[in-house]
Amino acid sequence: MNLDHQDYELIERARRAIIPNYDGVNYMHTVGAALRTSSGGVYVGVNVYSLHGACAEQIALGNAITAGERTFSVIVAVAGEQGETILAPCGNCRQILAYYMPDAEVILPGADGPFKAKANDLLPWAYEVK
Numbered sequence: 001m002n003l004d005h006q007d008y009e010l011i012e013r014a015r016r017a018i019i020p021n022y023d024g025v026n027y028m029h030t031v032g033a034a035l036r037t038s039s040g041g042v043y044v045g046v047n048v049y050s051l052h053g054a055c056a057e058q059i060a061l062g063n064a065i066t067a068g069e070r071t072f073s074v075i076v077a078v079a080g081e082q083g084e085t086i087l088a089p090c091g092n093c094r095q096i097l098a099y100y101m102p103d104a105e106v107i108l109p110g111a112d113g114p115f116k117a118k119a120n121d122l123l124p125w126a127y128e129v130k
């Protein structure tokens with residue numbers, strides 16, 4: 001799926017989350033994420049580093065959930081001092097996205113530029129929380 005102007009705006013919001021908080025030396029805050037809700041709200045986050053991390057996508061999702069949001073439409077993560085690199089979600093995030101927003105879209109890096117795919121399609125046969 002191709003990106004629209006709101007998707008590029010979301011990428012910019014992710015960049016604006018990481019640029020002022022980038023820290024590649026001490027706390028390794030190197031990724032920013034932005035999440036658009038179904039109602040159009042945008043929540044952002046940067047990664048919190050540890051052995052098992054808390055990825056920027058998870059922080060953005062936690063921010064949205066904390067604000068009472070429960071339905072989501074698009075998420076993106078970017079890396080680098082200028083947030084110049086779009087990142088595909090890691091395996092753990094794919095599991096989280098499959099659980100919280102299976103029908104949402106994820107902006108991914110592509111050889112011909114960014115594109116979108118459904119979160120559920122990023123992790124076939126995902127573990128189902130019962």
Ligand SMILES: [Zn+2]
Nearest residue numbers: 055089090093
């Ligand atoms: Zn992740």
